[in-house]
Amino acid sequence: MKNFLAAIALMTGIVSASQSKAEGEITALxxxxxxxxxxxxxxxxxxxxxxxxxxxxGLDAGLTVNEVKEILVQMYAYAGFPRSLSAMFALMNTLEERKATGINDEIGKDAGPIPDNFDRDAYGARVRANLSGLDDIPPPAAWQEFSPIIDTFLKEHLFADIFVRDVLDHQQRELATIAALANMTGTAGQLRYHLGAAMNTGLSKAQMSDFVLVLGAQVGSQQAEDTASLLAEVLKARGQ
Structure with missing residues (x-):
């Protein structure tokens, strides 16, 4: 495992051989x-x-109940309602079991109110542009013109209805997004985009390297290898 984790770190081009992390050493996340x-x-x-x-x-690490619920809610936009709901039932059972042992987890804050004049299309378009690292909203791409309705759903629901909820910030949401996409199949294109988007929310090269290491240590070696390869492409394109 030690050699595997060092190899993953090297694949990202973030650290040199002499700086390779020891097994399980996550320092930036x-x-x-x-x-x-x-x-x-x-x-x-x-x-x-x-x-x-x-x-x-996660609860032991200090995530509030509402923060965990928010992660699970967001996941339905990527993995569908069935898996999001199954995860929510798992959280309910987990909380009941923890409460039975005397653990009372912090509920945390609820999402703040949405303004009455909230423009979902404009907000979603702005969020997507920001995640893309763009100052201006670009003209529609070919896929947006081919299926305007899926573009509307992306803007008004995912990047507006969901991303406007302030239980999680956009950086946390992108971290959850790349984790989900990395553990799914057939999502390389979306993962490549969101790796860059995650960095556009402020995640550093060191944190992205740690992301790959967490995948390798906790999720799966193949997921980590595939993500490291895509991350190397993203970093190269960004001149990093």
Whole structure:
């Protein structure tokens, strides 16, 4: 495992051989961030047996109940309602079991109110442009012209209705997104985009390297290898 983790770090082009991290050494992502990764990844794959300990670890790390619920709600936009709902039932069971042992988890804040004049199309378009690293909203791409309705759903629902909820910030949401996409198949194009988007929310190269290491240590070696390869492409394109 030690050699594997060092190899993954090298694949990203972030650290030199002399700086390779020791096995399990995650220094740039805190325990809350690491838990967002595993919770989102196992929700997306529908692996409830692995999700349950990840939920416990996340709550132990200080994620509030509402923050965990928000991760699971967001996941339906990527993995569908069935897996999101199954994960929500797993969280309910986990909370009941923890309460039975005397653990009273912090509920945390609710989402703030949405303005009455909230323009979902404009907000969603702006969020997507920001995630893309653009100052201006670009003209429609070919796929948007081919299916305007899916573009509308993306803007008005995912990037507006969901992203406007302030229980999680946009950086946390992108961390959850790349974790989900990394543990799904057939999503390389979306994962490549969101790796860049995650960095556009402020995640550093070191944090992205740690993201890959968490995948390798907690999710799966193949997922980590595939993500490391895409991340290397993203970093090269960004001149990093």
């Amino acid at each position: 805190d325990t809350r961030q690491q838990s967002i990764i595993t919770i989102a990844a196992f929700t997306a794959s529908g692996d409830i047996d692995r999700l349950t300990p990840a939920l416990n670890a």
